[in-house]
Amino acid sequence: MASDPLYKPDSASERAGPESAPPTRANRLRGLSETPAFYLIYLVFYFTPWFFQLPGLRDALIGFAAVGSFIPVYLYANAGDPYRNGVKPVRTLMAAGYASALSLALIPVVGMSGNFHIYAVTLLAGLRPQRVALLAMAGLSAFYLCASWLLGVTIFEMVLSQFIAVMAGMATLAGFESAQRVSVRERNLRMEAELAALRERERIAQDLHDLLGHTLTTIAVKSELAARLLDADADRARSEIIEIRDAARITLKDVRAAVAGMHVTTLHQELARARSALSAADIGLRVEGEPPDLDQAAHAALGLALREAVTNIIRHSGAEAALIRFAPEGVLVIEDDGQGGELNAGTGLMGMRRRIESLGGEMEIESRDTGVRVTLSLPPPQPDTESLESHP
Template sequence: MTSVSGMSSFDRWAGPDAAGRPRRVGYLFSVIWLVFLLDPLQAGWQHRDTWQGWVGMVATILFAAAYVVAFALVRGRSLRAGAVPQPVGAAMLLLLLALAVVMCLTLGESGLATSVYLTVTAVMFLPTRAAVVAVLLLAGTTLALSTLVPGWQPLPSLLLSIFLAAVAMWGVSQLIRRNIDLSRAREENARLAVEEERNRVARDLHDILGHSLTVITVKAELAGRLLEVDPERARAEVADLERLSRDALVDVRRAVEGYRELTLPGELARARAALLAAEIDADLPTSTDVVPGDLRELFAWGVREGVTNVIRHSAATRCTIRLTPDTVEVLDNGRGPSDAEVLERSGNGLRGLQERATALGAMLMTRTVEPQGFSMQIIAGTVS
């Protein structure tokens, strides 16, 4: 039955805790299967009047303890999406093998019960090919001993148990590996999602603040020049500065929250006001009806970035914005960019705009215009 938290009662009892550490109760699963070692332990007790009996019992207890430790290593590593180092695994396997040999020498045929545990350990610790070889050697050795040693009887059920245990443990190990791969993939996807969101916020903040601060700077300079010659207009520009700063704050909040809404008519209106404040003649379209709905936000970002660059860099006296169903162009008659300005213009602003355009199958193009000027254009439907 599954709880409201989505975790089954089995997972809560035997799985990892909230910190990802293995629960101690989960180790009981390995202890349960040690019941099959009661036979060699009983054989040792029956011969407790001899040193072989006591050595056999001690070896059986040590074998059980070593097997539980091996299980704990594999379980702990798998819950932490790791793997037991091969030297450690080989050492554990050799230790169990040595104890099994001691059990067979002191307790006789009952010591062959260890072959199933050795099979499981080999599959847990060894690569697949090496594990197959180890299982075949264990099965062959078990068959040879039970057949050739005087007084021992062939045990077909034991051979069947060896192969069944190998297949079952191989399936479990494959499941563990798949879970580890899935866990790592989820971690990588989460990391990429965080990185993508961080890039989105950085890109949007650059686009929004770059435009808003440029307009605020231009209006502040204009207000400073008008203080002596036209105080009334200067006060109006200061009032606009307050409004623009509040609008910029709202835009930043919406961008961080991920609920930003950019409209093409709104950006054209902002562009007209910004160009007017910068004393640049504006030739802007009066309607945006020709632009399809799925391109309007992209074209709005294009208008914002293009006008910001015109005000910052161009020293232009005129700016023209042209709209068609599949293009937007911001054209100025300025002096054109210098090499340094080309590097600056190709920074976060145009890079972010290029990413937006590519995501919608469009292309961003920039060029100088003869005899002077600069053009930034977005052309839709050019990237497959």
């Protein structure tokens, strides 16, 4: 939970984080048991025959030397958290080969030499892909059984060592498979979280662009109009200033809602804003038809697309007149008589297209010498879809 950037700890102990709390003995033991070094404890089984037959000085020195030399080789092969990051094949093969050689070389010495064969098999269980590990384990086991039989090892000791090696190897194999699944799941969760954060940033950026781009353009146009009217028509200038104030307040509210993910608009609201903005810019507007009865998502998508199109008309077209036509079947056409020409697909146009296409619709832009026509079409609503008009 503490790794979530949105998490806000409520208490001082939570703010301190889990790292500040002293680890308990159980946690320390659990953490130790999950490291490869923990499994070196099983080397003590090499010395179990000494309880029944005391070794000579030579055998004791050889046994201690074998165990002591194997420990750094084993740790070197398992360096870097192999369960999470995977084993290093060259190191693993080297360590397994050394363990296998010890298991055969120590047969004449008093001690459980087959213990090293068990380590060799479990080391090979970490190889990937899994079939490579299984083949290596099977090959080494066959070699060990044949070599042990030729060197005069008793059947009981061979079978016991091989049985434990198979059990330990399969358990290690399952552990690696489980760790790999956990690693993949964690990686997928991280990717999903990153994608969700990216989508949220894109949504906020697009909403802010749609909101602020249109409103700031309207405020700029109305401010210029109010400045021109101050001497000629003070009442009209005062009215424009009041509209600027109201637009700023509404936009502040919309920005807060957009950041919170609750911004909703409709075609009716955006049509009213379009009339006011185009009028302040001295651009005539003709509206044909009525906004269709659509669900909330479609209303919001078409409304924001209308806002962006009107903003572009005011900013870039140099038009004298604009047309907004509501055609049947959820088709909206926005047209102007401006300069047209080549269009550059900026953030606004890409956002328009993304919103419409996310609902299964299409957007077409036709730029001519006599102006630009934007056609937005949405698929017909599903029979069980609730319209925005039926639930105000």
